[in-house]
Amino acid sequence: MVLTGRAAVLAAIGAVVVAAAVPTTAGVLLVTGVVVALALADVALAGSPRSLRLSRDGDHTARLGTTATVRLGVRNDGRHRVRGLLRDAWPPSAGCATDRVALDVPARERRLIETSLRPTRRGDRTADRVTVRSIGPLGLAGRQVSHSVPWTVRVLPPFHARRHLPSRLARLREIDGRSAVRVRGQGTEFDSLREYVRGDDVRSIDWRATARHGGVVVRTWRPERDRHVLIVLDTGRTSAGRVGDEPRLDAAIDTALLLGALAARAGDRVDLLAFDRQVRADVARLGATDVLGRMVGTLAVLEPELLETDYRQLTAEVLARARQHALVVIVTGLDSGAVELGLLPVIGQLTRRHTVVVASVADPRLASLAAGRGDSDAVYAAAAAEHDRLARARLAELLSRRGAHVVDQPPADLPPAVADAYLELKATGRL
Amino acid sequence: MSGAITVAPESRPLDPTGADHWRRWRKPLAVVVLLLVTAVILGIVQSRASRGYLDPEGVDNAGARALARLLTEQGVEVEPVRTHADATAAAGPGDTVLVTVPDLLTTAQVDRLVDTGARLVLVAAQVRVPDYAPGLSAVLVDEPRSVDPACELAVAERAGSARLGGLGYDGDVSRSEGARCYLVDGEPVLAVTATQSGSPVVLLGTADPLTNEYLDDDGNAALALGLLGESERLVWYRPLPEGAAESPAAFTDQLPGWVRAAAWQLAAAALLAALWRARRLGRLVREPLPVVVRASETTEGRARLYRRGRSRAHAAALLRSAAIRRLAATAHLPAGEPGPAAVGTLAATLAGRTGRPAAEIVALLAGPPPADDAALVRLADDLDALENADVPRATGASPTGKDPRPS
Numbered sequence: 034m035v036l037t038g039r040a041a042v043l044a045a046i047g048a049v050v051v052a053a054a055v056p057t058t059a060g061v062l063l064v065t066g067v068v069v070a071l072a073l074a075d076v077a078l079a080g081s082p083r084s085l086r087l088s089r090d091g092d093h094t095a096r097l098g099t100t101a102t103v104r105l106g107v108r109n110d111g112r113h114r115v116r117g118l119l120r121d122a123w124p125p126s127a128g129c130a131t132d133r134v135a136l137d138v139p140a141r142e143r144r145l146i147e148t149s150l151r152p153t154r155r156g157d158r159t160a161d162r163v164t165v166r167s168i169g170p171l172g173l174a175g176r177q178v179s180h181s182v183p184w185t186v187r188v189l190p191p192f193h194a195r196r197h198l199p200s201r202l203a204r205l206r207e208i209d210g211r212s213a214v215r216v217r218g219q220g221t222e223f224d225s226l227r228e229y230v231r232g233d234d235v236r237s238i239d240w241r242a243t244a245r246h247g248g249v250v251v252r253t254w255r256p257e258r259d260r261h262v263l264i265v266l267d268t269g270r271t272s273a274g275r276v277g278d279e280p281r282l283d284a285a286i287d288t289a290l291l292l293g294a295l296a297a298r299a300g301d302r303v304d305l306l307a308f309d310r311q312v313r314a315d316v317a318r319l320g321a322t323d324v325l326g327r328m329v330g331t332l333a334v335l336e337p338e339l340l341e342t343d344y345r346q347l348t349a350e351v352l353a354r355a356r357q358h359a360l361v362v363i364v365t366g367l368d369s370g371a372v373e374l375g376l377l378p379v380i381g382q383l384t385r386r387h388t389v390v391v392a393s394v395a396d397p398r399l400a401s402l403a404a405g406r407g408d409s410d411a412v413y414a415a416a417a418a419e420h421d422r423l424a425r426a427r428l429a430e431l432l433s434r435r436g437a438h439v440v441d442q443p444p445a446d447l448p449p450a451v452a453d454a455y456l457e458l459k460a461t462g463r464l
Numbered sequence: 465m466s467g468a469i470t471v472a473p474e475s476r477p478l479d480p481t482g483a484d485h486w487r488r489w490r491k492p493l494a495v496v497v498l499l500l501v502t503a504v505i506l507g508i509v510q511s512r513a514s515r516g517y518l519d520p521e522g523v524d525n526a527g528a529r530a531l532a533r534l535l536t537e538q539g540v541e542v543e544p545v546r547t548h549a550d551a552t553a554a555a556g557p558g559d560t561v562l563v564t565v566p567d568l569l570t571t572a573q574v575d576r577l578v579d580t581g582a583r584l585v586l587v588a589a590q591v592r593v594p595d596y597a598p599g600l601s602a603v604l605v606d607e608p609r610s611v612d613p614a615c616e617l618a619v620a621e622r623a624g625s626a627r628l629g630g631l632g633y634d635g636d637v638s639r640s641e642g643a644r645c646y647l648v649d650g651e652p653v654l655a656v657t658a659t660q661s662g663s664p665v666v667l668l669g670t671a672d673p674l675t676n677e678y679l680d681d682d683g684n685a686a687l688a689l690g691l692l693g694e695s696e697r698l699v700w701y702r703p704l705p706e707g708a709a710e711s712p713a714a715f716t717d718q719l720p721g722w723v724r725a726a727a728w729q730l731a732a733a734a735l736l737a738a739l740w741r742a743r744r745l746g747r748l749v750r751e752p753l754p755v756v757v758r759a760s761e762t763t764e765g766r767a768r769l770y771r772r773g774r775s776r777a778h779a780a781a782l783l784r785s786a787a788i789r790r791l792a793a794t795a796h797l798p799a800g801e802p803g804p805a806a807v808g809t810l811a812a813t814l815a816g817r818t819g820r821p822a823a824e825i826v827a828l829l830a831g832p833p834p835a836d837d838a839a840l841v842r843l844a845d846d847l848d849a850l851e852n853a854d855v856p857r858a859t860g861a862s863p864t865g866k867d868p869r870p871s
Contacts, residue, residue, distance in 0.1 A: 035743045036740040036743070038740050040740065041733050041736040041737035041740055042733075044729065044732050044736045045729075045730060047729050047732075048729035048730045049726070051722070051726055051728075052722040052726035053722070055725070056720075056722035056724075056725040057725060058725070058728070060725055060729075061725055061728045061729050061732065064729055065729065068736070083479075083481070085475070086475055087475035118745060120745045120746045122747075123749065124749050124750065124751040125749070126751055161747070162746055163475070164745050164746030177479070177743070177745070178477050178478070179477070179478045179479050179746050179747070180475040180476060180477050180478060181476045182475045271759075273754075273757060274757055274759030274761070275759055276758075280754065280755075281759060337754075337755065366759065368762075394759075396759045398758070398759075398763075399760060402760065402763060402764075402767070403786070406841070406844050406848065408841065409771070409837035409841055412783070412840055412841050412844045413767050413770040413771040413779055414767035415783065416767070416770055416779030416780075416782040416783050417763050417764070417766040417767035417770055417779075417782075418763055418767070419782045419783055420766060421762075421763050421766075422786065423789065
């Protein structure tokens, strides 16, 4: 049972009646009794919110920054009209513009309520309860019931780095095309035989085929396809730190998406692993067709864990997944002692068998702090920033010395930089 | 309006119905009812056992039910009162008023009680004694014990020894048929005298002879009956702490009746409004919040530590080694660990490119730590100036300066 403001107003008007007509205790009791009796009658006459049947349909996914629409069907199975207020409760980060709407459903009819969501954060947003407040004909009181109508909208990462994809794909085609005239080398594979055209390298003439064919035939080569690319996201505590307005992990996800899309288009096999102390996400064997969809779906619910990443176990996981030579891209942050103590000792095991790229999300704030001048506070901050930059540089150097390729860029530049590193490795046949 | 709804997830009302409420709460309710019943029964039993000091219905040690019964059997009409108004209304000339805590009354109340003309029996009166009986004052004496009457008061002589003590009454009792009995430490514990208006007052230094505990000891019962059973009516006044009854009528009493009624009705309206606002439209929704910590948090913390510790030497060394690293990179020198020799080589190169003396550059890059904060700020600016002076040359003179490996 619920009361409305009208009941309180009626009781307040009753005060005038009491004062003018019956200024006694009995008068107060009488007027209040009348108000309460009217309210009770209203409750009895209100349509039962319990007899409503609710159902949902609409969007299951939304990219961060776009709007998702979820429709709520309200069917009245009861015998009375249900009139009142409905609240479709969503968590605040689901970005529900208006969660309460006026409701008027005659008996045996159905209404459709549209809720538009504009989520403010990545991940699963689960609808909470739908609460219906049915008010009686007098508008004094009513009944209220909450319904469970489960629905989940998965908010996908925005993939801002998408805009870098066309240029990188063009570059990929360029590499592919150029490779036709390349001579055989490491990391290339036999592509096809074709007729000799002027300008071809005479060393690539296939004499056996030439003898069989009649004309001069050359072999063409291309960078090896179907290589194995393993993207490893560090979801440990360093990934929780905010760079700008986003956690590091979001930049790492963007990087993984761009690289995954590019590598899949290049015909490579892409695996994805998110790890801190245990496997948080594991997507294997991504084909070219569904790579983005599956990666995005998996990465959407990834959250940073406040744990120290266990790099020893991470190495074991990587080695278990990549038995053949593979490109291992570890996306992490270089600025903590965790990497120095954790990744550095085990990076050798990885570089011995695989090509390793360590992609690190750098913080542009370090640069702005390091440029601070003018007063002693700013200079002390600059010194602290220089300390961290020197430590990062030294760490990057140590990692490079152990055979890893280090890409250390701020969030916006990291995805294209890693994609470029991949293309560079591919072009030079080092995958 | 209604579209084709694919009924994927079916709804389920969650709030319990009335029957659910009853099923859920009947057991706790039963426990609460049981507790209440037990409490009420215990309360009734307890109230008979312990009702307070000199209560005519009290059956515990400090009560006086036995005495009240005895008095009733003797034909005395006992009338228990609690308020001063009741006491003054009930008492009249010829009656006896027993005041169990005489000190609780204000001077004005004492005066009005005295003005009734009733005979007063005061138990353990102390500070108000002069108000009741002018000329007398209370003094502390030994604890109650069995004492002989030692006076010619008929009641006392009949009773013989009784348990008395506590307070004695010093002063002149000769106004009218006064008596000083039961001397303890030389002071009478039972004093009979008269009030200002001449009505008799009996001052009793302790309540012990009247209580259930000691009533059947010595001559206590006889003494109590003698003191209290003298008249036909006994007003048994157990005072309550009362404010001054003369306070002016309350503000609310001066308002017209309709204001009070309207106020109550408005209060009812406020209650309804509170109930209206109190009911939420559905429960609060949980939001799992992400961790919000800046990646540069540790850097800023370190900066604060430097600042607080005034570690200028450390800060200067960091700024210098960062500058050396950058300068070495632009000068295409090997970026190794910066040592004095490396700084010397670098300074020589820079001197050639910027035109500044090498010694000055060495002093800037590897000089002593700054003496104060101002010197540190200057050092940072000087390092910037050196780097800025170097950069245009390095990029501008690219064909020749492309690979200026110094010997």
